[in-house]
Amino acid sequence: xxxxxxxxxxxxxxxxxxxxxxxxxxxxxxxxxxxxxxxxxxxxxxxxxxxxxxxxxxxxxxxxxxxxxxxxxxxxxxxxxxxxxxxxxxxxxxxxxxxxxxxxxxxxxxxxxxxxx
Amino acid sequence: xxxxxxxxxxxxxxxxxxxxxxxxxxxxxxxxxxxxxxxxxxxxxxxxxxxxxxxxxxxxxxxxxxxxxxxxxxxxxxxxxxxxxxxxxxxxxxxxxxxxxxxxxxxxxxxxxx
Numbered sequence: 601x602x603x604x605x606x607x608x609x610x611x612x613x614x615x616x617x618x619x620x621x622x623x624x625x626x627x628x629x630x631x632x633x634x635x636x637x638x639x640x641x642x643x644x645x646x647x648x649x650x651x652x653x654x655x656x657x658x659x660x661x662x663x664x665x666x667x668x669x670x671x672x673x674x675x676x677x678x679x680x681x682x683x684x685x686x687x688x689x690x691x692x693x694x695x696x697x698x699x700x701x702x703x704x705x706x707x708x709x710x711x712x713x714x715x716x717x
Numbered sequence: 718x719x720x721x722x723x724x725x726x727x728x729x730x731x732x733x734x735x736x737x738x739x740x741x742x743x744x745x746x747x748x749x750x751x752x753x754x755x756x757x758x759x760x761x762x763x764x765x766x767x768x769x770x771x772x773x774x775x776x777x778x779x780x781x782x783x784x785x786x787x788x789x790x791x792x793x794x795x796x797x798x799x800x801x802x803x804x805x806x807x808x809x810x811x812x813x814x815x816x817x818x819x820x821x822x823x824x825x826x827x828x829x830x831x
Contacts, residue, residue: 604760606760633819640823640824641823641824642721642807642809642821642822642823642824643761643807643821644821645818645819645820648818656818691760691761693760693761705751705763705766706763706819707763708753708760708761708762709760710758710759710760711759711760713758
């Protein structure tokens, strides 16, 4: 079974530029998550989708971050404009979404490492 | 609000010796607890989880963890560490009161020396 795919793996941009990340979850997984992992810290949830609907985006900086999952499969996360403090690894995860959310295991992709100069 | 603490930034252990990575949590309801491992330039890999039942949970690669409700702890253990276990370990908790959101600790770096 293929895992969670993410691209690109690395991205370097200058501040005030825009950037987009792509995620393809495990086939059949209804729930998709985007996390931000700053160096030396644990991942922090940015947004959670159930199919193509947003479940939780309370920690997403909506003035500059946006995310979509139009057909309930792939997802994109965009930052516009980027700031220096956005330098981090952006992790995508998915879970089956078929049962109790609390018991489900989230499976993570390799992440996209973003450096904002 | 739910939270997770991993009190040790780094754990050093000799190969073949027992390995313990500590984790304590704080939730308002019943916790669901997870351990993940992260190797350099890779995403998080699931090791094990506690949902309910037996307090001792066995997971991947010979790891196990013990849920202790009175001490609000969920320490990760391995009887005999390997050099290949050197990585970053994250404890995480999920509580229904927090909307099923997964909250991670800050991570513990494990270094197993030959």
